[in-house]
Amino acid sequence: MQKPSQLQLLVYRRFLEQFVVFTDEQWEIFCNELQLKKIKKKEFLIEAGKVCNEVAFILRGAIRYYHVKDGEEITNYFSLENEMVSAYKSFLTQKPSAAYIEAIENTQAIIFNKSSLEKLLEDERINMKMERFGRVVAETVLCCYDDRVTAFIIQTPEERYVSLLESGSPILTRIPQHYIANYLGITPVSLSRIRRRVSKPNTGLRFAAS
Template identity: 45%
Template sequence: MKTRIDMDVEMYLPVVREQMSKLVRFSDGEWAVISKHLRLMTLKKKAHFTRSGEVCGHLGLILSGSLRLYHLKDGEDRTGYFGLPNDFVSSYKSFLKHEPGIPSIQALEDTVLITLSYLSFQDLLIHPVTAHKMERFARLIAENMIFCYEDRMEGFVSESPAERYETLLKKKPAIVQQVPQYYLANYLGITATSLSRIRKRISVPAK
């Protein structure tokens, strides 16, 4: 007999497989092994997926809700990334090296994720059925996170705040409805007042 959590996870398996397949396609046999390691995680608004100084124990796929990754400096937090549905999320260096991480990841609203624990991830990396493709999956997740970081740094060097905002809208159009304006302003490196002016110029309503 299946437990409740098994039934909850099973309901989301097609979505999870679809998103993972955008990086690596798994055979039915490989997927049968992987799916046994997946777990459902629910976070209430303002709860943390991981905190600075803790070991991040999971890689997650957001099913609903939203998260933000941020760093604390001189008592102030600085937003570095937003995670929306179908995004993978983790403090990935901490997760892979199993050591305390620097960023915190917090739910901006009630959020549901499917997660893979560090121990399960390691098991899949050495499992004879899944090892080869999981190594590739891990590498592609890392590449995507590096690309995201580089795009953000390049934006601060080469784009105005308005251009950075428009770039963000193109990549994540749903972000306007899911993320409060003050967090968006923090991410863009401007004040909420400046962001409000930018929004008025391009006619985008604030949350």
């Protein structure tokens, strides 16, 4: 397993500063634990049934989470550059992951291990910061999940699609549409119909109104 380059580490450090700011000494301790991983398209970061022991930071590429139900893959989520990726629940509970995490583009990521986390939580030079780091990351992920649950409760599939559209997320241009359909909780055919409705608004109404 490779070490990340100094430039890659700097990108990661800047990203992490939204959660916690390390001193130079702490950063060096932290960096010693990091690894660089290259994942080819269609390779797995995590497979269902195995315990997830890694949190990754994507330097380049794209990732999808999916479940398998009745032999069918159902895509749950995506992560792109400058995002953290993990089967968090498996990582936190140390129980087998229910989901697969797969690269859908050739991907480079910085990997931080569970065992490293536990080691640093025992290291008095950095343990306070790691506790806070864990807390703030968990809080951030929690807020994302909250939005997602709320969207399922109070929005129709069409409204969820329009929200995604208006958010300007690169997901819409980077990710195959049938994966996005799963992510919105609908079938690919249904998403195609919604796209038609949204792109040609009022076609039926104009006639009635004129």
